[in-house]
Amino acid sequence: MAFETLLLFGATGDLARRMLLPSLYALHADGLVAAHLRIVGTARSDLDDGAYRDFARAALEEFLPEERKDAGALASFLERLSYQPLDASTPEGFPALADKVGDTSKGMAIFLSTAPFLFEPTIAGLKSAGLAGDNVRIGLEKPLGTDLASSREINDAVAAAFPEERTFRIDHYLGKETVQNLLALRFANMMFEPLWNANGIDHVQITVSETVGLEGRVGFYDGAGALRDMVQNHMLQLLALVAMEPPASFDATAVRDEKVKVLRSLRRIDADSAATHSVTGQYGAGASKGEAVPGYADELGKPSDTETFVAIKAHVDNWRWHGVPFYLRTGKRLPTRQSEIFIQFKNIPHSIFAKKGGKLQANKMIIRLQPEENIRLQVMAKEPGLDRGGIVLREVPLDLSLTHAFAGARRRIAYERLLLDLIEGDPTLFVRRDEVEAQWDWIDAIRAGWAANGMTPKTYGAGSWGPSAAIALTERDGVTWHD
Ligand SMILES: NC(=O)C1=CN([C@@H]2O[C@H](COP(=O)(O)OP(=O)(O)OC[C@H]3O[C@@H](n4cnc5c(N)ncnc54)[C@H](OP(=O)(O)O)[C@@H]3O)[C@@H](O)[C@H]2O)C=CC1
Numbered sequence: 501m502a503f504e505t506l507l508l509f510g511a512t513g514d515l516a517r518r519m520l521l522p523s524l525y526a527l528h529a530d531g532l533v534a535a536h537l538r539i540v541g542t543a544r545s546d547l548d549d550g551a552y553r554d555f556a557r558a559a560l561e562e563f564l565p566e567e568r569k570d571a572g573a574l575a576s577f578l579e580r581l582s583y584q585p586l587d588a589s590t591p592e593g594f595p596a597l598a599d600k601v602g603d604t605s606k607g608m609a610i611f612l613s614t615a616p617f618l619f620e621p622t623i624a625g626l627k628s629a630g631l632a633g634d635n636v637r638i639g640l641e642k643p644l645g646t647d648l649a650s651s652r653e654i655n656d657a658v659a660a661a662f663p664e665e666r667t668f669r670i671d672h673y674l675g676k677e678t679v680q681n682l683l684a685l686r687f688a689n690m691m692f693e694p695l696w697n698a699n700g701i702d703h704v705q706i707t708v709s710e711t712v713g714l715e716g717r718v719g720f721y722d723g724a725g726a727l728r729d730m731v732q733n734h735m736l737q738l739l740a741l742v743a744m745e746p747p748a749s750f751d752a753t754a755v756r757d758e759k760v761k762v763l764r765s766l767r768r769i770d771a772d773s774a775a776t777h778s779v780t781g782q783y784g785a786g787a788s789k790g791e792a793v794p795g796y797a798d799e800l801g802k803p804s805d806t807e808t809f810v811a812i813k814a815h816v817d818n819w820r821w822h823g824v825p826f827y828l829r830t831g832k833r834l835p836t837r838q839s840e841i842f843i844q845f846k847n848i849p850h851s852i853f854a855k856k857g858g859k860l861q862a863n864k865m866i867i868r869l870q871p872e873e874n875i876r877l878q879v880m881a882k883e884p885g886l887d888r889g890g891i892v893l894r895e896v897p898l899d900l901s902l903t904h905a906f907a908g909a910r911r912r913i914a915y916e917r918l919l920l921d922l923i924e925g926d927p928t929l930f931v932r933r934d935e936v937e938a939q940w941d942w943i944d945a946i947r948a949g950w951a952a953n954g955m956t957p958k959t960y961g962a963g964s965w966g967p968s969a970a971i972a973l974t975e976r977d978g979v980t981w982h983d
């Protein structure tokens with residue numbers, strides 16, 4: 501059921517400015533939210549409704565693409581907004597917040613876009629002010645903790661007021677169009693699923709590379725690092741979607757049941773295998789997009805052992821994936837911004853072209869999430885000609901460019917879909933508690949393995965593909981990273 505109030509904590513933050521307000525505006529401009537949906541923002545800043553609308557207007561001016569700016573839609577969107585100042589770390593301000601929110605009988609969705617240490621007091625405050633009733637659901641921005649224990653603590657605090665079916669944990673990668681297309685590719689087509697296993701697939705690579713550095717998130721990032729910031733959530737969700745069994749239906753329980761089975765089947769990387777199955781790095785000075793950039797420690801202003809790059813060789817220990825490595829790689833200040841899933845199929849069992857000189861390469865599938873969205877299957881074809889000197893076979897792409905195939909359909913940013921699902925109450929693309937905890941369990945073992953082996957990040961030049969050890973991680977298996 502679509503709710504009629506959205507209460508946004510962290511309404512003055514960076515995420516609200518860059519993503520949440522522009523997404524809500526887009527839903528409004530496209531007529532996708534109810535005419536009577538009210539959006540109440542709250543944060544510490546001492547603003548009134550008018551000042552918050554000015555704040556929101558400035559954010560939209562800055563972050564909306566030019567073609568989306570429409571004066572009429574902007575004015576009517578701003579009318580939906582109101583604001584209540586609140587220090588969420590103490591209970592005092594919550595009664596005033598409840599007054600501001602007013603009648604919630606038509607349902608309220610709450611979104612916590614604040615640091616996780618505020619979740620517990622926020623939830624206590626909401627509960628004490630009567631803002632956690634049966635017709636209220638809550639969305640939680642990541643990070644949900646820094647390890648399994650802290651994640652459990654947060655989840656317990658949330659569960660004290662909101663049952664699991666009313667708790668929506670965000671992983672914005674699940675809102676990305678191509679991520680859902682991966683499900684369509686696997687489960688809406690006959691031809692891939694029979695090969696989608698250890699018989700057909702040699703290995704899988706998942707790369708999420710960024711060109712940016714700290715981007716003003718110094719305080720948060722140095723306490724997190726790439727493993728907890730990116731692998732624990734986005735990359736493991738991508739891995740789970742690639743590796744899961746077909747769910748019985750595209751429904752929240754069925755999909756999440758299958759994902760959690762994969763996450764629980766991940767082979768532990770621990771003290772014995774951390775050094776052989778993972779590599780960490782930290783960028784030093786180098787160049788990004790042709791410009792000289794400082795190293796991480798210089799950006800931070802002090803030396804640090806936080807990893808800005810991680811590469812992992814993972815295994816899913818079940819029948820389907822027996823012996824198939826999943827190589828994961830993510831980092832900041834890499835050469836390109838590129839998120840992709842690369843599926844390397846196995847070689848054909850016997851080549852009829854060998855005696856004619858035809859050289860074969862195994863099929864590959866590249867599922868590109870960003871910057872552009874496309875799915876490409878590399879297949880073998882014969883070069884045109886009379887083949888007098890022998891047959892020449894060449895790898896050619898079968899492209900499914902989503903941008904071209906669906907030209908005219910606007911590409912939505914992930915938060916548009918996720919905020920709409922939160923307001924309408926569809927949890928399919930949100931992460932269930934057991935998934936988050938399985939993810940943390942696996943990540944904690946890796947971190948313990950690093951500590952036990954005294955592993956610290958190896959330096960890589962900004963603008964490179966990470967430390968050379970990351971190349972060696974795959975080359976040892978005769979595998980080259982797909983750049
Ligand atoms: N920015 C991003 O790209 C991403 C952010 N996240 C996560 O989302 C969350 C929000 O991030 P971001 O917007 O960047 O953070 P910011 O630091 O930019 O904003 C924090 C928000 O929380 C509010 N706040 C801080 N303390 C209190 C308090 N005691 N009581 C009430 N409100 C408070 C701030 O209000 P005020 O400024 O008025 O004090 C502000 O609105 C974080 O957990 C972050 O890790 C996750 C993925 C990406």
Ligand SMILES: O=C1O[C@H](COP(=O)(O)O)[C@@H](O)[C@H](O)[C@H]1O
Nearest residue numbers: 642672708710729730734839870
């Ligand atoms: O959650 C996070 O994701 C972003 C990358 O998101 P993308 O949609 O731009 O790929 C990352 O920069 C940030 O460090 C992390 O917290």
